[in-house]
Amino acid sequence: MAIDPLPPHAGRLLLGLTGGVAAYKAAELARLLVQDGMDVQAVMTESARHFVGTATLQALTGKPVFTDLWDPGAAGGMAHIELSRGVDAILVAPASADFIAKLAHGFAGDLLSAVCLARDCPLLLAPAMNRQMWEHPATQRNIATLTQDGVTILGPASGAQACGETGMGRMLEAAELAGAVHAFSRPGLLHGRRVLVTAGPTYEAIDAVRGLTNLSSGKMGYAVARAAAEAGADVTLVSGPVCLPVPARVRRVGVVSALEMLAAVKAQLEDGVDIFVGVAAVADYRAASTSRRKLKKQAEGILLECVPNPDIIGYVADLPRPPFCVGFAAETENLEKNAQTKRRDKKLPLLAANLVQDAVSSDENILILFDDGGRTYLPKAPKIEQARRLIGHAAALYAKWDGGRAGG
Ligand code: PMT
Numbered sequence: 072m073a074i075d076p077l078p079p080h081a082g083r084l085l086l087g088l089t090g091g092v093a094a095y096k097a098a099e100l101a102r103l104l105v106q107d108g109m110d111v112q113a114v115m116t117e118s119a120r121h122f123v124g125t126a127t128l129q130a131l132t133g134k135p136v137f138t139d140l141w142d143p144g145a146a147g148g149m150a151h152i153e154l155s156r157g158v159d160a161i162l163v164a165p166a167s168a169d170f171i172a173k174l175a176h177g178f179a180g181d182l183l184s185a186v187c188l189a190r191d192c193p194l195l196l197a198p199a200m201n202r203q204m205w206e207h208p209a210t211q212r213n214i215a216t217l218t219q220d221g222v223t224i225l226g227p228a229s230g231a232q233a234c235g236e237t238g239m240g241r242m243l244e245a246a247e248l249a250g251a252v253h254a255f256s257r258p259g260l261l262h263g264r265r266v267l268v269t270a271g272p273t274y275e276a277i278d279a280v281r282g283l284t285n286l287s288s289g290k291m292g293y294a295v296a297r298a299a300a301e302a303g304a305d306v307t308l309v310s311g312p313v314c315l316p317v318p319a320r321v322r323r324v325g326v327v328s329a330l331e332m333l334a335a336v337k338a339q340l341e342d343g344v345d346i347f348v349g350v351a352a353v354a355d356y357r358a359a360s361t362s363r364r365k366l367k368k369q370a371e372g373i374l375l376e377c378v379p380n381p382d383i384i385g386y387v388a389d390l391p392r393p394p395f396c397v398g399f400a401a402e403t404e405n406l407e408k409n410a411q412t413k414r415r416d417k418k419l420p421l422l423a424a425n426l427v428q429d430a431v432s433s434d435e436n437i438l439i440l441f442d443d444g445g446r447t448y449l450p451k452a453p454k455i456e457q458a459r460r461l462i463g464h465a466a467a468l469y470a471k472w473d474g475g476r477a478g479g
Pocket residue numbers: 269271286287288289290291292329349350351352353354355380381382383384385397398399400401402413425427430431432433
């Protein structure tokens with residue numbers, strides 16, 4: 072199968088490393104970000120170089136690593152200005168107690184602190200230190216000052232520390248930091264747009280205790296909602312019955328049945344929706360009649376009469392002025408053929424297809440995206456990464472589609 076390229080990734084990040092054992096996690100972070108297409112420029116303090124070599128970061132980012140305020144190669148001898156321009160965000164990981172203190176007081180005696188002071192983009196810090204250093208009132212005062220100055224503090228987490236103690240002060244894991252970076256590096260992608268996502272299964276009651284449902288865990292839909300929120304959209308998630316934490320900056324509307332899901336979607340459409348993503352595994356049928364009481368067991372068995380549920384995404388896509396609709400298809404076989412048929416029948420500009428055996432309830436999946444331009448293969452990755460790629464792809468198509476619609 073031909074592997075089509077992913078849409079270009081707009082993110083440009085300056086990754087700062089200060090002295091701390093957690094610097095090794097920054098190397099993994101650089102690897103993850105570069106793998107996702109991000110342009111990463113590393114800057115290291117003198118102390119950071121005791122923990123990880125510049126050669127490692129250079130190999131992972133594919134760029135020379137800057138360490139010196141007086142770098143003769145920088146334009147006009149001003150590396151701190153040059154480096155802080157044109158990046159979408161600066162992340163310092165690990166941020167030591169000493170470096171945090173410097174920033175809180177506006178010191179700029181080394182390249183990284185000077186870059187941070189000269190910046191005109193968001194600054195994110197991932198503190199990493201011994202628990203007593205973290206809890207010290209001086210550190211807490213510095214963190215409060217930086218927070219007031221608009222700096223975003225990511226973590227720290229609690230757990231075993233390199234010094235042998237246990238408590239708050241561990242740097243967040245590389246994957247968690249990579250997720251946070253995406254939110255700051257491409258915040259404008261869907262800024263000002265309303266995105267509606269359906270997720271999870273529906274449950275169609277038969278009687279007081281029994282019902283028809285499926286194995287959807289909601290993980291993919293919740294990841295899509297999170298990725299859309301990271302991209303700056305105003306996101307509502309209409310969710311079937313699952314127990315997942317609601318992603319930050321996402322409004323959740325809980326529903327049980329397909330009819331309830333349709334009603335919730337209709338209510339959201341009244342407030343205007345730009346992009347609708349139907350990830351939910353909506354039950355195709357519901358019982359023709361339901362009993363409020365528990366039905367008694369019949370020795371001879373029962374015949375259950377079912378009626379079809381409304382097709383939610385079909386309804387939305389058929390509106391006179393529909394939002395940009397993104398459908399999903401989970402198939403056990405003939406994935407591409409069935410997905411193409413679904414996209415055509417439901418009149419969807421974009422459809423993401425996955426194999427049931429690979430996708431349902433799992434943390435990772437393979438996705439194939441189908442649109443008018445052909446297909447894009449997204450190799451196996453955690454659902455949040457797939458969701459970010461899908462949202463990036465959908466945002467690019469939406470911009471063209473919306474432009475075409477405005478032009479008549
Ligand atoms: O929740 P997870 O465990 O993470 O699993 C994710 C997933 C496998 C459920 C997800 O990735 C996925 O593929 N969702 C679509 C499931 C499916 O096969 O849907 P479908 O073929 O029944 O429907 C196709 C499209 O129509 C979907 O966008 C669906 O939301 C929509 N639909 C279907 C039926 C219906 N009555 N109303 C709808 O809106």
